Amino acid sequence: MIEQVTARFGAKAVQADRAEIVPWLTDWRGKFHGTSAAILSPSSTAQAAEMVRLAAEFCVALVPQGGNTGMVGGATPPEDGSAVILSTRRMNRIRSLDAEAGVAVVEAGVILANLHDAAEAQGWRFPLTLGSRGSCTIGGLIATNAGGTQVLRFGTMRALVLGIEAVLPDGTIHDGLSGLKKDNRGYSFDQLLAGSEGTLGVITAAALRLVPAIRNRAVSWLGLRSPTDALSVLRALEKGTTHVEGFEIVPRDSLELVLKHIPGTRPPLERQHVWNVLVELTDDGSLQETPEALLERLLEPLIDSGLAEDATIAANEAQAEALWRIRDSISEAERTEGPTLAHDISVPVADMPRFMTEAAAEVERAFPGTAASGFGHLGDGNVHFHVRPATGASAEAFAGQSASITRLVHDLVTAAGGSISAEHGIGQMKRDELARLAPERVAHLKAIKQALDPKGIMNPGKLV
Amino acid sequence: MIEQVTARFGAKAVQADRAEIVPWLTDWRGKFHGTSAAILSPSSTAQAAEMVRLAAEFCVALVPQGGNTGMVGGATPPEDGSAVILSTRRMNRIRSLDAEAGVAVVEAGVILANLHDAAEAQGWRFPLTLGSRGSCTIGGLIATNAGGTQVLRFGTMRALVLGIEAVLPDGTIHDGLSGLKKDNRGYSFDQLLAGSEGTLGVITAAALRLVPAIRNRAVSWLGLRSPTDALSVLRALEKGTTHVEGFEIVPRDSLELVLKHIPGTRPPLERQHVWNVLVELTDDGSLQETPEALLERLLEPLIDSGLAEDATIAANEAQAEALWRIRDSISEAERTEGPTLAHDISVPVADMPRFMTEAAAEVERAFPGTAASGFGHLGDGNVHFHVRPATGASAEAFAGQSASITRLVHDLVTAAGGSISAEHGIGQMKRDELARLAPERVAHLKAIKQALDPKGIMNPGKLV
Structure with missing residues (x-):
C-alpha cells in the first residue's frame, strides 16, 4: 500500500524515515507508545479519499493524526505496527474566510493559532481556545469535540462547526461544507463526526462559525462562601447579560498553592475566602456601556445582599491578566507541590x-x-x-x-449522571472504563462504528 | 402483542376502536393514508420501553406519532396494516422547569403551546414556534428537527435540545436528560436522534433550553432592489446587534397577492419595491435602549447609503402585527389565487x-x-x-x-449544494427523491439504521 501511495502521489505524500516518524508514535504526555511503518500525508481531500480506498483494499488500518496533542492516546497508533498514521499536516490551507458572513472554511491540518490570527486580521474571532493552540489542529479539535475556556458562551467545537468535509471508511466523501442552516435529510453526519475520534472517517475540512472580535473585557475576582453561592452568582449575571464569557471557580487550597509556588502572584482580595470565582465579561462592540460598568452594575446587588463576600474588578489589562494567571497556574502549582x-x-x-x-x-x-x-x-x-x-x-x-x-x-x-470524559475524549485511556460503566452505550457505539466501517480500518482500538 | 400490552398496562394503553383510530391514519395535509390495528399509548418511559421490547419480540413495526402535524407523511403508518402506531399522547407532563437555570425537562407528548405557556409563566421563553403550535408535540419537533421563524437567532430544534431520553429499537433507554454541557464519550446519541424521524427509536422526553422572555420588540418593513441588497442589510444589522430575530424576504408579486386576497391588509410603504424585507428585533431586558431606537440607529446609514430604498418602523404592537400578517398570509393568498x-x-x-x-x-x-x-x-x-x-x-x-x-x-x-428538505424532513414524500439525488448518503443512512434497528421495527419505509 505504501508503494502505491508513493507511486501515485509522490514522495511528499509518504514519510517512511524512522527518525522523522518517531516523534509521532508517542502521545503528548508520553503515556502511550505505538509503531507505524510510515506516515501518509495527503495534500488534498481527493488524495485522502484515494488513500482511504487503498487502505480498505489492503485492509490496513489508518490512524488519523493532527497536531498529536491529544490527552487520551486517541492519535497514537497501536503497538503491533498493524496501522499506518494518516497525517493532515499538508492539508493546512484556509480555503476561505467570508468577512461578511463570519464563516471560515479551513482544512483539517490548520493549526488553531493560525486560524485565530487569520480571523483577527479580518475583525473576527474563532471563539475556542486552549493551551495547545500553537500545535493542535482543526481536524483534531473536531474529532475530539474540544472545549476550552469559552464554552460557557459559545459551546464546544460541535456548536462551532457549520459543516464538515470528511472521507468515510468506504472512501466516499461527505461534503457538508456548504454549511446549510436548515437541512433535514436524515441523521446529521456533521454531528456524528464531531467527537468520533477518527473512528468513522478522516475529517479533511470544516466550515466554522466566527464571532465579532473582542474590543474590551472586564475581569473580576470574587470571594464566596460556597459553590452553591457561586452558581447563584452565575445565574444572576446570566440574567443580566449574554456577555459572560468566563466563570471559573477556585477553592481556597488551590489559590494557596498558586500563591506558594508561582512567583509574582498576589492574593487578589484582602482576606481569604473558602471559595473564589473569576468572572470575565467581553464586549464585541454591541454593548452600550463599558464591560467594567456593566459588571459593576451587575455585581453591586450581589455584594449588597451578601451573596458575594468581596469582589475586585481589574482596573486595567495587566490586572486582568494577573487574575487569569492565578486561574491558569493551578495545575502547575499542584505539580510543583x-x-x-x-x-x-x-x-x-x-x-x-x-x-x-x-x-x-x-x-x-x-x-x-x-x-x-x-x-x-x-x-x-x-x-x-x-x-x-x-x-x-x-x-x-x-x-x-x-x-x-x-x-x-x-x-x-x-x-451523578455525569461524564467520565468532559473534554478529552475516550481514546485508549478510558476505553475500558467506558465499557465498564456504560456497556449498553458502548454496544450502540460499536454497532454504528461497524455499520460505517465494516472492515475496521479507521483508528481501531480507540473509543470502542 | 396488542393483547399483551392490554394485559400489562390496561385498556388506556391501547386504543383499538376503529372510529378513534381513523383520524390518526391520515397525515395533516391528507396526502398519505395508512392502516393500523391499534394505537399504543404508553404513560411512562418504562411502559414505552416495554412496548418496544414486545414489538421486537413479535417483529411488529411501530410508527411513533406525536401531534400528527407532519408535512411529509413521516408519522402515517403503512397502508398494509403491518405496523402499529405508538402515540406519545399520554406522556404529556412537564417534568421540571428550572427557573434558575432556564431548562425545561418535558415529555415527548407535551404540546408546544403548553410549553410556551409554562415557560412564560416563569419569565422564560422556549424560542421555537410554528403554525401548528397548538397541536404539534415536543417529540415530533425533535424527531423532525423542526425550524420555524426564530431559527436565525436560536437555531433549529437540534440546537435547543440539551439532552434526549429515548427508547432505542432494542428496548434499552438512552438517558441524556442530565443535559451535560461537556460530554465526550463518543458519538452523540442526542444529535443522532434529532431529525431521525422515528427510525432509530422513540423519543420519550427531552431537556430543552429556555431563553429570557421578550419584553419588547421592534418590527420594520423595508423596500429593496434585490435579494443581494437584502443580504447586505442583514449582514449590517448582525454586525450591530445579536438581537435580530426575524429577517423575512418577500418579493413584489407575493406582496401583491396578499394585498389582493387578504382583507384588511395595506401596502406597508408608499410605493412599490421589487423586493421587501421584514425585520424583527427583540429585547429580553438586556438592551440598554429600546429595540425601536436600536433598529432606527442601525437602519439609518443603510437608508442614507441607498442600500434600502425605503423603510418604516411599526409605531406600536398593532402595526407590528399588521406587518407580520402580510408575511404570514403569503401562502393563504397564493392558495386563493x-x-x-x-x-x-x-x-x-x-x-x-x-x-x-x-x-x-x-x-x-x-x-x-x-x-x-x-x-x-x-x-x-x-x-x-x-x-x-x-x-x-x-x-x-x-x-x-x-x-x-x-x-x-x-x-x-x-x-447549488442545498437541501431538498430544509424543515419538513424526508418521511415518505421525499424518500425516492433523496435516493435519486444522494444515493451514497442514503446508503450510509441505511447502514446506521440497520445497525441500531436490525429488525427494522422503527418506522419502516420512512427516510430510508
Whole structure:
C-alpha cells in the first residue's frame, strides 16, 4: 500500500524515515507508545479519499493524526505496527474566510493559532481556545469535540462547526461544507463526526462559525462562601447579560498553592475566602456601556445582599491578566507541590456545587490522607477534579492507588449522571472504563462504528 | 402483542376502536393514508420501553406519532396494516422547569403551546414556534428537527435540545436528560436522534433550553432592489446587534397577492419595491435602549447609503402585527389565487440571492407560463419556493406537470449544494427523491439504521 501511495502521489505524500516518524508514535504526555511503518500525508481531500480506498483494499488500518496533542492516546497508533498514521499536516490551507458572513472554511491540518490570527486580521474571532493552540489542529479539535475556556458562551467545537468535509471508511466523501442552516435529510453526519475520534472517517475540512472580535473585557475576582453561592452568582449575571464569557471557580487550597509556588502572584482580595470565582465579561462592540460598568452594575446587588463576600474588578489589562494567571497556574502549582491525579469529568451544572463538595469528601474518606479538590468551569459543569497524595506518602504508593481512586471518582460521576470524559475524549485511556460503566452505550457505539466501517480500518482500538 | 400490552398496562394503553383510530391514519395535509390495528399509548418511559421490547419480540413495526402535524407523511403508518402506531399522547407532563437555570425537562407528548405557556409563566421563553403550535408535540419537533421563524437567532430544534431520553429499537433507554454541557464519550446519541424521524427509536422526553422572555420588540418593513441588497442589510444589522430575530424576504408579486386576497391588509410603504424585507428585533431586558431606537440607529446609514430604498418602523404592537400578517398570509393568498406547488428547500445563505432569482427564471423557462417565486427566511438560507400555473391552465394540467417541476427544483437545489428538505424532513414524500439525488448518503443512512434497528421495527419505509 505504501508503494502505491508513493507511486501515485509522490514522495511528499509518504514519510517512511524512522527518525522523522518517531516523534509521532508517542502521545503528548508520553503515556502511550505505538509503531507505524510510515506516515501518509495527503495534500488534498481527493488524495485522502484515494488513500482511504487503498487502505480498505489492503485492509490496513489508518490512524488519523493532527497536531498529536491529544490527552487520551486517541492519535497514537497501536503497538503491533498493524496501522499506518494518516497525517493532515499538508492539508493546512484556509480555503476561505467570508468577512461578511463570519464563516471560515479551513482544512483539517490548520493549526488553531493560525486560524485565530487569520480571523483577527479580518475583525473576527474563532471563539475556542486552549493551551495547545500553537500545535493542535482543526481536524483534531473536531474529532475530539474540544472545549476550552469559552464554552460557557459559545459551546464546544460541535456548536462551532457549520459543516464538515470528511472521507468515510468506504472512501466516499461527505461534503457538508456548504454549511446549510436548515437541512433535514436524515441523521446529521456533521454531528456524528464531531467527537468520533477518527473512528468513522478522516475529517479533511470544516466550515466554522466566527464571532465579532473582542474590543474590551472586564475581569473580576470574587470571594464566596460556597459553590452553591457561586452558581447563584452565575445565574444572576446570566440574567443580566449574554456577555459572560468566563466563570471559573477556585477553592481556597488551590489559590494557596498558586500563591506558594508561582512567583509574582498576589492574593487578589484582602482576606481569604473558602471559595473564589473569576468572572470575565467581553464586549464585541454591541454593548452600550463599558464591560467594567456593566459588571459593576451587575455585581453591586450581589455584594449588597451578601451573596458575594468581596469582589475586585481589574482596573486595567495587566490586572486582568494577573487574575487569569492565578486561574491558569493551578495545575502547575499542584505539580510543583507533588504528584497529582487529574480527572476530566463533568456533571449537570445544577449538581456541580454538591458534587464538588461531596465527591472530594468521599475520596478523602476512602483514601485517608489524600487531598481532593475541584476547580474549573462552573458554568459548564466541567470539574477539574484533582487528588493529591497524603503528606509524606511516596510517589510509588500514590501511583499504586491511582487506578482505585480513579475508579471511585468515575463511579461517583456516573452516579451523578455525569461524564467520565468532559473534554478529552475516550481514546485508549478510558476505553475500558467506558465499557465498564456504560456497556449498553458502548454496544450502540460499536454497532454504528461497524455499520460505517465494516472492515475496521479507521483508528481501531480507540473509543470502542 | 396488542393483547399483551392490554394485559400489562390496561385498556388506556391501547386504543383499538376503529372510529378513534381513523383520524390518526391520515397525515395533516391528507396526502398519505395508512392502516393500523391499534394505537399504543404508553404513560411512562418504562411502559414505552416495554412496548418496544414486545414489538421486537413479535417483529411488529411501530410508527411513533406525536401531534400528527407532519408535512411529509413521516408519522402515517403503512397502508398494509403491518405496523402499529405508538402515540406519545399520554406522556404529556412537564417534568421540571428550572427557573434558575432556564431548562425545561418535558415529555415527548407535551404540546408546544403548553410549553410556551409554562415557560412564560416563569419569565422564560422556549424560542421555537410554528403554525401548528397548538397541536404539534415536543417529540415530533425533535424527531423532525423542526425550524420555524426564530431559527436565525436560536437555531433549529437540534440546537435547543440539551439532552434526549429515548427508547432505542432494542428496548434499552438512552438517558441524556442530565443535559451535560461537556460530554465526550463518543458519538452523540442526542444529535443522532434529532431529525431521525422515528427510525432509530422513540423519543420519550427531552431537556430543552429556555431563553429570557421578550419584553419588547421592534418590527420594520423595508423596500429593496434585490435579494443581494437584502443580504447586505442583514449582514449590517448582525454586525450591530445579536438581537435580530426575524429577517423575512418577500418579493413584489407575493406582496401583491396578499394585498389582493387578504382583507384588511395595506401596502406597508408608499410605493412599490421589487423586493421587501421584514425585520424583527427583540429585547429580553438586556438592551440598554429600546429595540425601536436600536433598529432606527442601525437602519439609518443603510437608508442614507441607498442600500434600502425605503423603510418604516411599526409605531406600536398593532402595526407590528399588521406587518407580520402580510408575511404570514403569503401562502393563504397564493392558495386563493389558485393551485400552488410548494417546495421546502434551502441553499447556503450567501448563495440565496442568486438562487432565488436564477432558479425562478429557470423554472419559468422550462415550464412556460408558470410563475415561480421565493420568499421566506433569508437569514437561514431557507426558501419557500412556490410555483403557480400559467394563467388559464387547468388544475389537472398543472398537477400533471408537478412531478417534473419538483424534479427540476430539486436538481437546481442539489447543484447549488442545498437541501431538498430544509424543515419538513424526508418521511415518505421525499424518500425516492433523496435516493435519486444522494444515493451514497442514503446508503450510509441505511447502514446506521440497520445497525441500531436490525429488525427494522422503527418506522419502516420512512427516510430510508
